[in-house]
Amino acid sequence: AQTVTQSQPEMSVQEAETVTLSCTYDTSESDYYLFWYKQPPSRQMILVIRQEAYKQQNATENRFSVNFQKAAKSFSLKISDSQLGDAAMYFCAYRSYSNYQLIWGAGTKLIIKP
């Protein structure tokens, strides 16, 4: 069975600096999707970025980028120029091509220091 592990329960970063959140996953499949979602205090889950496993190029969305290492089964999220509004829980999630179900990590709480 697939699993997703986020080894950092909490991270903190100074405003305007860069922070990287870690995510590793375990799967025997070769085709899948990976996601980072953000859950602010409002608790609505917001998509940050997605990556398709067949793409070697790392996905980027403005200040958010990923480092996707397929062989190592690693999918880290880098947030550049951190802003106070980035403070939230961040969840890593996995989905295979053949299954609708998302497999979730336990989350990392990101604290932004002004």
Next chain:
Amino acid sequence: DGGITQSPKYLFRKEGQNVTLSCEQNLNHDAMYWYRQDPGQGLRLIYYSQIVNDFQKGDIAEGYSVSREKKESFPLTVTSAQKNPTAFYLCASSAGQGTGQETQYFGPGTRLLVL
């Protein structure tokens, strides 16, 4: 605006009572999902539906029931058989299978509390 709505925002359940959480989407998505989130934890799948009049159990379906009579709507009933229903419930939808259609989008959630 296209999106997913959930109601109510807060819901209180008495012992032995069934309650229904509403989820509506106007994104024309085929697939819909219900998740449960407990404090300090990730999401766990309760039920999902790929098409109208069809749905499948997720990891924690016991004590819950759903229906999918319309494409736009996927209500979740928390029955009296669910002994620990206090949690945050999130509804999501996705366009379906295929590249570009797999991303799930979420509603604002419903907080269920037991009196």
